[in-house]
Amino acid sequence: MFKRKIFVFTLSLIFLPFCRADLSLTLDQNEMAKANSMYQRYCSLCHGKDREGYAADHAPSLRSKSMLSTAYPQMLFDSISWGRVNSPMDGYSEQTGGPLTDSDIILLIRWLAQKENITPIDLDESPISGDASKGKKIFSKNCTNCHGTQGQGITAPALGDQLFLSSATDSYLKHAIVNGRDGTPMQSFDETMQDHDINDVVAYLRSQASGWSAKPRQLAKWPNPNEYIINPTGESPQFTLREGRYVPAREVEKALIDKKKIIILDTRPGSAWQRIHIPGAVPMPYYRDKSKITEDLPNDDTWIIAYCACPHAASDSVINHLRSLGYKNTGVIDEGILKWIEMGLPVVAGKDKINNMSE
Ligand code: HEC
Ligand code: HEC
Missing domain, CATH: 3.40.250.10 (Rhodanese-like domain)
Known part of the structure; x- marks a missing residue:
């Protein structure tokens, strides 16, 4: 939690437009067109022409309201900038050798939210306590078919990924489990699992986090x-x-x-x-x-x-x-x-x- 706060703080220092007030402004037609063409060029290959996901590699939907309203903007920024290790989702930030500037990424995020008319939900960010070893059992029984026995991801995102765990808060994880992801194979577990079971699963996922922080890479020269x-x-x-x-x-x-x-x-x-x-x-x-x-x-x-x-x-x-x-x-x-x-x-x-x- 502490690490994450420092990271968010550092980001907002480096990149001033990354503040809530600015994010709530509506994009004009030119900005919408620019974001759309970036999306089609860089993202549609896997996330689909219409952001529906699953065009290739089980890339998740980028239009589910459940995801956008809670991932906006920090999680989205981290995921798009740095990517997810061991998955086809790579970093797109210039700092990692990708093609996009921070402002391009912010524009894409605002566009994704605006396309679905998203109002961010302010989750209660206090840590959720639960029994991680019980959570592990519940996870093995209910989640591994899609998310993998080590949380490495099969047809669904890798929940054991360190970048993911560092930017997904406990309440973000819980929101996904309780609400599912509309329009995707991720069902809501609200009716099939007790609240304390869900807390245990969250505690288990949290116990898998070993820390991650944004470190600009030293970039190699491209060959001639x-x-x-x-x-x-x-x-x-x-x-x-x-x-x-x-x-x-x-x-x-x-x-x-x-x-x-x-x-x-x-x-x-x-x-x-x-x-x-x-x-x-x-x-x-x-x-x-x-x-x-x-x-x-x-x-x-x-x-x-x-x-x-x-x-x-x-x-x-x-x-x-x-x-x-x-x-x-x-x-x-x-x-x-x-x-x-x-x-x-x-x-x-x-x-x-x-x-x-x-x-
Ligand atoms: C080569 C395929 C591929 C391309 C191209 C790609 N992605 Fe992804 N993306 C993925 C996969 C696969 C995941 C899930 C990774 C995992 O296992 O966690 C993902 C995850 C994400 C997530 C996290 C979503 C969530 O629910 O956690 C975001 C946000 C995202 N991608 C945005 C983008 C954007 C924006 C672009 C274009 C700049 C892009 N992706 C390009 C394959 C791709
Ligand atoms: C039938 C397959 C399936 C099962 C079973 C399943 N999930 Fe998922 N889950 C998915 C898919 C697919 C997504 C990505 C949905 C999207 O946004 O496109 C997802 C997304 C998630 C996310 C959000 C990840 C992110 O990147 O934002 C969390 C958290 C999650 N699942 C937790 C769980 C837990 C915990 C269980 C067991 C209690 C579980 N899931 C069971 C398929 C599944």
């Missing part, structure tokens, strides 16, 4: 186009494509070991590439100006393999574009990078290690 090809003098790899498109992670690993000539595109937001990527992968976010993509990539039968966390939504969109322009040897890593990491395949993490790699 002349560094795009891995092993430029190597031979072309041979891949078996599932459905004419998807390459097994193991075959890509083998191509790297055998020093084959290949380009690997990381199609997630730039922030995700900054955090962790496959060695030699070029950041080519799905939202990048399409004309820029072809400017930099050789159309000469060099194998170009894309990946994302989704595991396919972002990479498919880039590969579809390349194929429409006649790029022949193109594919998508079937498992995506989250599975790649789970399989123990090589990755480069953070700036320092990226430097090591190019030695």
